[in-house]
Amino acid sequence: MSDLSSLICDRIRDVPDYPQPGVMFKDITPLLADPAVFTAVVDELAGAYDVDKIVGIEARGFILAAPVAYRAGAGFVPIRKKGKLPSETLEESYDLEYGSATIEVHRDAFTEGDRVLIVDDVLATGGTAEATVELVRRAGAEVVGVAVLMELAFLKGRERLAGVDLRSLVIV
């Protein structure tokens, strides 16, 4: 395991049975509160891709994706839960580890052919990431990759992202 991966592991707290029995919740708030680790994560992701836009997924994805966009000199595009974006949207519905949701992106969020990196905190079943890839492509952009802090390998989310470059800073 790399130095950064072990720092990340040390700063992610396991919370059993949240938000429902049987789920081991990966809480990133200790990592966010540690300036050295938070900065190292943002720098690592911002330096690894040549993209026009970074996409962040509400809500935890925003916390990582916005500083990555700033550091990379890229634009930031929010993917929001249904009903929060004010202009015309595209939407996708999906299931995740502990529920289901519908997400949206503004129809005009991208310039045709924009190269895009999707950033989120956790990849679990992959439902959220798969729906986001679909939305970005429907909106006319190219998905260069998906980057997450932590991948829960036993939920096999990676299998739902066939053909997509997936980078997980930690795989558990």
Ligand SMILES: O=P(O)(O)OC[C@H]1O[C@H](OP(=O)(O)OP(=O)(O)O)[C@H](O)[C@@H]1O
């Ligand atoms: O791989 P999946 O099974 O789809 O799960 C991963 C998603 O679940 C969490 O978001 P959540 O919908 O809980 O929203 P939040 O960021 O608002 O807490 C997490 O931030 C990912 O986006």
Ligand SMILES: Nc1ncnc2[nH]cnc12
């Ligand atoms: N176990 C988990 N911990 C944190 N975020 C999640 N999103 C989906 N499953 C999760």
